[in-house]
């Protein structure tokens with residue numbers, strides 16, 4: 177097995193045509209790596225693959241993954257490809273278990289076939305479920321997802337940890353809080369179709385004059401609205417590069433939270449979007465969305481210590497300003513984010 181990765185190495189990025197994946201490819205290229213994107217383009221965009229080749233393939237296809245790793249002399253893998261919506265996972269849990277769990281199994285199997293030993297896994301704060309008490313979530317807190325998205329990601333983490341133990345692989349699971357914002361140079365950004373995430377939907381509402389639905393106002397939080405820890409996508413991307421370059425991974429598997437350690441409520445996000453767009457998004461209060469915990473805010477101290485990582489975008493307004501700049505400029509042909517838009 178090869179050791180840890182170094183500059184000049186080729187890194188396979190599954191899901192590299194997607195939102196966080198494409199920003200990570202840019203960060204990899206700037207750090208001297210060569211990203212090779214493996215994506216079926218079901219949710220990603222070919223226009224976002226700007227820093228290396230694109231191989232079209234299904235993440236559950238072990239043979240295609242293994243042959244891509246061998247053909248490109250891959251020395252590390254960053255695994256993003258998967259399904260990502262809490263709400264979607266409540267409606268179609270079968271798809272989430274299939275893509276997210278079988279995808280991890282295929283990536284691990286292909287890595288063993290191609291003799292690749294280091295894996296960075298795209299995980300999520302949804303593995304914590306509803307925290308027992310308010311406060312910052314640390315990696316040692318109880319794990320207990322409350323939706324199939326979180327369940328499937330936790331299953332992926334556990335499969336990876338067991339494979340590290342059994343087969344000598346090394347992996348870091350990065351548990352993202354709420355990825356947000358866009359490349360500050362405007363080359364890439366968030367463009368899901370259909371869009372379900374708060375910030376792009378609120379921007380669309382502000383720019384189009386249509387209304388956004390706020391999911392619940394009776395949560396046990398200071399203002400009654402759901403609270404999340406919004407972290408800039410370029411900061412997330414940089415953490416992947418740092419994890420890839422770690423000299424050693426304790427016990428072969430480590431999990432780390434990636435957040436700012438600061439919570440913002442849905443209404444605070446709506447206000448910041450209004451500031452950035454020059455007019456507030458119209459919104460109505462609707463019922464809670466199934467599977468939404470009231471508050472998810474990271475204790476990011478482990479990533480700070482292990483990766484020497486600090487978010488460079490450290491306030492919500494700046495993060496949202498980059499998202500608005502991207503939306504005004506281009507969105508890879510996605511014309512409207514709002515599900516009820518004409």
Ligand code: UDP
Nearest residue numbers: 262372373374377389390391402442465468
């Ligand atoms: N949200 C909302 N209206 C929407 C979309 C999201 O009120 O149209 C809320 C959602 O309930 C959550 C927060 O915004 O509290 C962030 O949701 P998002 O889907 O962006 O990310 P998640 O936290 O589910 O990963």
